[in-house]
Amino acid sequence: MKNTTHERALKSVMGKLGCSEEMSKLLDSSQREVIVEIPLKRENGDIKVFKGYRVQHSDALGPFKGGLRFHPDVDLNHFVSLASVMTWKTALVNIPFGGAKGGINCDPKELSEHDLEILTKRYIEKIGMLIGPNIDIPAPDMGTGEREMAWILQAYAKNHGHQPGVVTGKSEQLGGIVGRKEATGKGVAYFTKLACLREAIELEKAKVIIQGFGNVGQSAAINLEKLGANIVGISDRYGGVYNENGLKVESIAKMLGEMKNASLKDLDIDGEYISNEELLCAPCDILVPAAIEGVVNSKNADEIQARLIVEGANLPVTRDGEDILLNNNVKIIPDLLANSGGVTVSFFEWSQNAQRYPWKPEKVEREFERVLKNAWNNVCEVKECAKQTHSYREAAYTIAVNRVRETLIKRGF
Numbered sequence: 517m518k519n520t521t522h523e524r525a526l527k528s529v530m531g532k533l534g535c536s537e538e539m540s541k542l543l544d545s546s547q548r549e550v551i552v553e554i555p556l557k558r559e560n561g562d563i564k565v566f567k568g569y570r571v572q573h574s575d576a577l578g579p580f581k582g583g584l585r586f587h588p589d590v591d592l593n594h595f596v597s598l599a600s601v602m603t604w605k606t607a608l609v610n611i612p613f614g615g616a617k618g619g620i621n622c623d624p625k626e627l628s629e630h631d632l633e634i635l636t637k638r639y640i641e642k643i644g645m646l647i648g649p650n651i652d653i654p655a656p657d658m659g660t661g662e663r664e665m666a667w668i669l670q671a672y673a674k675n676h677g678h679q680p681g682v683v684t685g686k687s688e689q690l691g692g693i694v695g696r697k698e699a700t701g702k703g704v705a706y707f708t709k710l711a712c713l714r715e716a717i718e719l720e721k722a723k724v725i726i727q728g729f730g731n732v733g734q735s736a737a738i739n740l741e742k743l744g745a746n747i748v749g750i751s752d753r754y755g756g757v758y759n760e761n762g763l764k765v766e767s768i769a770k771m772l773g774e775m776k777n778a779s780l781k782d783l784d785i786d787g788e789y790i791s792n793e794e795l796l797c798a799p800c801d802i803l804v805p806a807a808i809e810g811v812v813n814s815k816n817a818d819e820i821q822a823r824l825i826v827e828g829a830n831l832p833v834t835r836d837g838e839d840i841l842l843n844n845n846v847k848i849i850p851d852l853l854a855n856s857g858g859v860t861v862s863f864f865e866w867s868q869n870a871q872r873y874p875w876k877p878e879k880v881e882r883e884f885e886r887v888l889k890n891a892w893n894n895v896c897e898v899k900e901c902a903k904q905t906h907s908y909r910e911a912a913y914t915i916a917v918n919r920v921r922e923t924l925i926k927r928g929f
């Protein structure tokens with residue numbers, strides 16, 4: 517994915533920080549990009565060949581870290597951009613990890629649980645030598661969750677023994693940490709609250725639309741509702757539902773959870789069923805894209821009614837879309853800050869696994885707020901110093917790039 521908001525911010529910040537051409541190349545390129553072929557004989561007898569990917573962008577600050585995405589549309593370019601975003605995200609929140617991303621080009625909804633388990637374990641057979649608790653630590657992303665992390669843990673254990681720190685986002689039974697599943701969406705809600713305070717938006721009176729009702733979208737919706745916001749629109753890949761008086765998101769999430777493979781269209785929700793495109797431009801104060809890349813772009817940015825966009829997904833706004841939004845004075849809380857709650861709690865999980873001693877929920881809560889609040893304050897300080905010429909995105913990249921660059925120089929080449 518070229519020409520993203522991420523690429524632009526990175527280039528601009530490297531220029532402003534006076535990075536040399538070689539240093540810029542180093543910061544911008546992946547350390548390793550791997551594609552593997554995964555043939556699978558399915559339960560029904562068919563043979564299908566999938567492609568698996570792992571891109572390791574940087575381990576300057578610590579082991580590579582990043583999610584695994586199972587989605588039919590992924591390719592190497594996707595993962596190159598997403599791995600780089602991870603490097604800047606972990607650097608921004610100041611946790612000792614680098615950046616990586618990977619996954620398989622499959623549609624998990626079209627595979628049986630048995631096929632999916634074999635596919636996931638085959639993928640680990642192929643890339644197992646590149647991961648490990650001190651090398652590269654995968655986690656959930658689109659299409660993966662606790663179940664896939666358990667399969668990975670098991671596949672990795674075959675050659676390396678029991679190493680719970682090889683993945684994060686596991687169930688608590690397998691060494692996972694309390695609150696990891698909800699952490700990304702909870703962080704999105706937390707940053708929305710802070711952004712509303714700073715931008716003089718009354719969250720308790722605000723109407724919020726959330727695109728994507730998976731792990732991040734559901735948790736963001738539930739936590740924003742708890743903070744008093746009115747969630748007027750939600751959607752999944754098949755379309756959205758809008759009700760200007762508000763949707764009962766907690767009970768919708770519960771109903772979805774109780775039905776296997778269900779989507780919003782299968783439920784009887786009190787609201788108007790509309791398309792994803794219509795939902796993004798429906799009346800609201802705050803928009804949280806929490807699904808896929810590039811959904812806010814030059815075609816719809818001018819129609820967006822929100823005053824604040826909080827990027828729950830990675831790279832949901834295109835570069836052209838961002839130009840239009842900033843011109844319309846729409847504030848954007850960038851992905852590397854907005855959805856950093858997930859990797860932050862992943863870091864707690866990894867430390868807990870290293871200590872072999874579970875963290876108490878109060879400790880997770882306290883440290884979560886401390887890390888996120890610090891990151892927010894740092895971004896606001898840099899933004900202030902730049903006399904508002906910086907967007908939130910540029911301010912966030914300034915901190916992150918500086919940290920990685922300084923560490924690279926200290927470590928030597």
Ligand code: NAD
Nearest residue numbers: 657658659700728729730731732752753807829830855858
């Ligand atoms: P998920 O698979 O749990 O949910 C994805 C949701 O998006 C589903 O509701 C799905 O139906 C919907 N969707 C898929 N394709 C769509 C389309 N074309 N249009 C509209 N909706 C569509 O995934 P997730 O873990 O919630 O991840 C969502 C986003 O958040 C991704 O960009 C991911 O990289 C990012 N993210 C996730 C985490 C995490 O902890 N899971 C952390 C940081 C960032």
